[in-house]
Amino acid sequence: MTRRKRLTLLLVLVALAGVANVPFAVTRLHSRTQPKPRGENYMGDDAARREWPAATPHTRRWPAPHQFEYAHEFGFHYYNVFGEQSGQRFQMNVQLTGWPLPVLEDKKMWWDWSDPTLKGPEPDPALRVVPSGLILNPIIVGVGLYLILTLPRDVFVFFRARRRRKRxxxxxxxxxxxxxxxxxxxxxxxxxxxxxxxxxxxxxxxxx
Ligand SMILES: [Zn+2]
Known part of the structure; x- marks a missing residue:
């Protein structure tokens, strides 16, 4: 294959992976009522060692989690995290979808609305696109497919040329x-x- 053909193949594969990136992540989104895959559930100190799975919305720090549920399957990560401080309850429910990196973040948050120190954005923000996944997924998948398609033959040709030169x-x-x-x-x-x-x-x- 000429260098130009190789470059074209690589670009086409990256472009195809780019086109499929977000639609695939959409297919992995779960509705609120859909059962989640079985996962891990951390309580107390095990939960407190973990970070909130996405940015918290206030200048005031949220307390460390006291319950941390996590589950994942192909192209899908799910977090349901609870915190409590002076009788105030905090909750964050996040699903991250996309492969290999998350490209969509669906985040729901709950906190004490009557507290003036916890003024912040509206809860239930719209779906957010994760820039790193948007940019890197097509490159990772495109280059991976390119190597799968070309590497075996390249290796074969390399060793055949070495053998022929020796003979x-x-x-x-x-x-x-x-x-x-x-x-x-x-x-x-x-x-x-x-x-x-x-x-x-x-x-x-x-x-x-
Ligand atoms: Zn010849």
Missing amino acids: GRCIGCGYSLTGNTSGRCPECGRPIAAPAPDDRAAEHAAFQ
Whole structure:
């Protein structure tokens, strides 16, 4: 494959992955009533060691979580986290979808609205796009597909060329170049590469 064809293939694969990125994340979103996959549930100190799964909305810090539920399956991460401080209850319910990185964040939050120190944005903000997932997913998936499609053949061609060179054959077509002085393969017209410096040194050593 020529360099231009390779570049085209790579760009097409990245573009396809880019087109599929957000729609796939949408298909992984769960409705509020849909049962969540079975996951982990941390309480007390085990929960308090964890961070809130997304940004909290106030300048005042939310208390450390006292209950932390987490579950995940392919392209889907789910958090349901509770905190409590002086009788005030805090809750954050987040789903992150997308693959390999999250690209959509659906976050619901609850807190004590009567407290003036907890003035903040409206709860239930709209779905947010995660920029890192939006940019990196197409690159990761596109490059991955490109390598899956091209690497096996590249490795095969590399070892075949090495084998042919060692046996004094054209690396393009395998035709025997014994006694050839034209500098080109008579079968396919490929220029014959000079032996690598290492090979020359080895040949030289062999004659001593
Ligand atoms: Zn040839």
